[in-house]
Amino acid sequence: MKLTVDVKHKTYDIILERGCLKTLDTYIDTTKRYFILTDTNIPQSLIDEVVAQCPNSTVYKVAPGEQSKSIQTFEDVCQACLDFHMSRKDTLIALGGGVIGDLGGFVAASYMRGIPFISIPTTTLSQIDSSIGGKTAINLGKVKNIIGSFYHPDLVLIDFDTLATLPKRHIQSGLVEALKAGLIHDKSIYEIFKQDDYEDHLDEIVYKALCMKKWVVEEDEKEVGLRKTLNFGHSIGHGIEAYYNLETYYHGECVGMGMLYFLDDDEVKKEVIKILEKMGLPTHADLDIDKVFDYITMDKKAHADTISIVKVREPGKSYIEEMSLSEVKAILERNPL
Ligand code: NAD
Ligand code: ZN
Numbered sequence: 001m002k003l004t005v006d007v008k009h010k011t012y013d014i015i016l017e018r019g020c021l022k023t024l025d026t027y028i029d030t031t032k033r034y035f036i037l038t039d040t041n042i043p044q045s046l047i048d049e050v051v052a053q054c055p056n057s058t059v060y061k062v063a064p065g066e067q068s069k070s071i072q073t074f075e076d077v078c079q080a081c082l083d084f085h086m087s088r089k090d091t092l093i094a095l096g097g098g099v100i101g102d103l104g105g106f107v108a109a110s111y112m113r114g115i116p117f118i119s120i121p122t123t124t125l126s127q128i129d130s131s132i133g134g135k136t137a138i139n140l141g142k143v144k145n146i147i148g149s150f151y152h153p154d155l156v157l158i159d160f161d162t163l164a165t166l167p168k169r170h171i172q173s174g175l176v177e178a179l180k181a182g183l184i185h186d187k188s189i190y191e192i193f194k195q196d197d198y199e200d201h202l203d204e205i206v207y208k209a210l211c212m213k214k215w216v217v218e219e220d221e222k223e224v225g226l227r228k229t230l231n232f233g234h235s236i237g238h239g240i241e242a243y244y245n246l247e248t249y250y251h252g253e254c255v256g257m258g259m260l261y262f263l264d265d266d267e268v269k270k271e272v273i274k275i276l277e278k279m280g281l282p283t284h285a286d287l288d289i290d291k292v293f294d295y296i297t298m299d300k301k302a303h304a305d306t307i308s309i310v311k312v313r314e315p316g317k318s319y320i321e322e323m324s325l326s327e328v329k330a331i332l333e334r335n336p337l
Helices: 020-026 044-053 071-083 100-115 122-130 159-167 168-186 189-194 198-218 226-231 234-243 251-262 268-280 287-300 325-334
Strands: 001-008 010-016 034-039 055-061 091-096 116-122 135-140 144-150 155-160 307-316 318-326
Touching: 001 135, 001 198, 010 198, 020 044, 020 155, 034 100, 044 055, 044 091, 055 071, 071 100, 071 135, 091 100, 091 234, 100 116, 100 135, 100 144, 116 122, 122 155, 122 159, 122 168, 122 198, 144 234, 159 198, 168 189, 168 198, 168 226, 168 251, 168 268, 168 307, 168 318, 189 198, 189 226, 189 268, 198 226, 226 234, 226 307, 226 318, 234 251, 234 287, 234 307, 251 268, 251 307, 251 325, 287 325, 318 325
Parallel strands: 010 155, 034 055, 034 091, 091 116, 116 155
Antiparallel strands: 001 010, 135 144, 307 318
């Protein structure tokens, strides 16, 4: 299956098929040079699969996890590109999860003011969400995604088979972005999550969530309006993530907890808690509200004394409210997880 994303200055394909990694060479020019960025947790068999189809390539591995979205790692990867004599004719391939996609995308956007970029996401989170939309970023200390740019890939290859080795906790954490997609814009995704056999519908969930994201990104590439709704659960989620040093909880787990604060309907909130519990995801975290709040205000979505908060009125229907910081803090205090 193929989806084509059409944004202002670029059109690119997303190939969505089990086993498509094996046919990478049908989508790329194999005579070109490729810099393959990945991390040390990515199974060697996946790396070998890509290398076998890109004879003129080098592989660069960074440490796994959020810590690699750092200025230091960014510098190391740029240096490795330079050492490989990368030019604008060469392509960076990001093979891995959202961390590799965000870091690799930002290197591709910055190195020589932009080089071609192919994304091969290997986690549920990156297949559902981060591999499309063109947001690339690294963190500054604990403040997430504060340095970055909009830079779209030239091709995205989503092979569900690559998920076979992904630990269950990461599978479930990534699915939160699809649950979010359902809550903000597509009730039919939400309905799948309500079923006990939702895990049998993984392909459908990923496809529907991607379609939703494609629509949103095409409507509002630079996040002036509609796209802000994708931040549902993220303002507080990022605060929780930072409070726990970007280590204890995964991104999706924090977003899941962050969403619970802004569900208008209490019945829906109960239902979402039930879904998260069924998925084995946390619905409670011990928080020092003052500290979490400090991170929230450092987050780029906080303007002066207000913050854009995404709320869900009912499954599939979201809206944005400009809230005063004191109101947000009161909600954090009133609504302990
Ligand atoms: P991740 O990239 O850290 O991957 C999770 C873990 O799984 C890592 O340890 C990784 O090495 C390992 N892994 C990846 N693929 C594997 C496989 N197939 N088999 C075995 N292990 C594998 O985390 P993630 O959840 O994919 O991404 C989280 C990041 O994505 C966060 O930094 C978040 O901010 C970012 N994000 C970006 C966007 C965007 O639009 N750019 C959207 C959502 C999230
Ligand atoms: Zn997210």
